[in-house]
Every structure is written in C-alpha cells, then in structure tokens.
Amino acid sequence: MLVDKDWYSELKLGNIENIEPVSGGDINLAFKVTSSTGKYFLKVQPNNNASFFDHEVEGLNLINSVANAPKAIRSGTFKGNGYLILEYVEFGTDSEYALGKLVAKMHQKHNDQFGLDHNIKNAKNPKINTWQDNWGDFYVKQRLEVLEIQVKQKGLWNGYRENLLDRLKAKVYEYYSNHPVKPSLMHGDLWNGNAGFQSDHQPILFDPDVFFGNREMDIAMTLLFGGFSKDFYDGYQSVYPLDEGWEDRVSWYQSYYLLAHLNLFGEGYGASLENSLERSISF
Structure with missing residues (x-):
C-alpha cells in the first residue's frame, strides 16, 4: 500500500517533507517520516486498527521504565x-558488553506472578498470559501446549515429537516444583535483529513481545540463531548472574522457539525441533 499525502494531516507530525519505505519485517509495513519536527518511524498494519499495536506500545513503555x-x-x-509512530533511531555501534548489561537490567524488573494482564490472540503464535504462581505451569500450559495445538491442526505433528514433548513437560514440572524462580520482565523475542546501538552508542531493544517469565527463556533465544558475542553474556552476568546449570536448560526454551518457527514456517524446522527436544531430555 502507498502512504501518500492523505496521511500527512492524520499523522500530526508537523510539515511532512518525505515518507519513504524502509525494511520493517514481515508483519508490518514500515516507513521513515521526515518532517519539520524531526524524523519518525511509522509502522502500518493494513486492514487492521490501532489496537493491533497496543501490545507493542505496552512493551516499549515497560522496557523504557527500566532500560531503553x-x-x-x-x-x-x-x-x-x-498505524504506530515511534521515534526514529539513528544506529551506531558499541561493545555488546553494554547490551548484555541492558538486558540484565530489564530482567531485574520483577513481578509477583508469571504472565501479563491480557492474552495475545491476534498473533500468528498466540500467547495465553493468565497469571500463574508456578513457572512450570505457565511454560507448559500457556506456551508449549498452545503451540502444540497449532502445529497439530496444521498436520505438522507426529508420535515421536509428541513423546519427546511429553517428556520435556514432565521434566519442566519436576524441576520447577523444587526450583522456584522470580518472574522477570521479558523481551519475548530477543534475537540480534531486535537489539542494537544508537548513534550515541547507547544499547537499545526493539520489537518486544513482553510478559513476566523466566529470564532463561530470553537468554535461550539469544543463543538459538547466534549473533551475540561472548561480551554480551559477560556483560549480562556482571549485573544479574544466571542460576547454576542454566546452560543445561537452554534447549528447554529453544524447543519453544523452534516450535513457534515450525508453526510459522512449516516442516523445514521439524528436524531442528526434534534435535532440541532430544537435547532437552538427555540429562
């Protein structure tokens, strides 16, 4: 679609000089807006309404309460x-040590329970955020099983995968019945495309999918497709050290993200999901 001059008065950004398309992912259309009052980033969700962006706005506000x-x-x-108008970020570089410290600072924002005050049902990977006291209950019932239903409906499931996932669920239940964790503010989609640096070298986080959860899940996502250096993890540990044995639990959470990719993109992620589930129950 074309964001033309009819939009100019709607956006209320002063005297608009130019609106140009930019890369913005596969969910929204994205534009750079240049006006007399500055530069802005505009996201547009065709054939939808402003409520589509409510969760993103909520996430940005929560992260900005403690981080950037x-x-x-x-x-x-x-x-x-x-549509959603954001401030425009000019990019720069810096040490990932600072980025790790920023993520740790975000994770230090705690809550009494796991979840969020509303569900996310209009996404391709729906999320049920009913408040829970126990992380095992939340993760199994409101993350893993929600996507298990989705992939079954698409014919992307089999007995082998079901057996592996059932064993992982049992392991998660058993472990967290004896190892309580504090609910942390989660980014929710923490890959290297959603983190970076401003031109003033300040680290910054983008496109959150927030809830209060186990911070090991965010860390597992950073390790799934690479892109973060050792400095990132050193910076993180300098602020908020992870619990002992966290490396052994990485595959527990990568299995969720691979299940999400299987649901979104199909059988191309089937083998990776099985490998992750096999690692999850191997110790």
Missing part, C-alpha cells in the same frame, strides 16, 4: 489501516 527502547509517540487508525 524506542519511544512510542502515537497510534491510530486511518482508512482502515492501523
């Missing part, structure tokens, strides 16, 4: 399309 993320300026609906 783009500032949400305004969301709205125009001509049947939802």
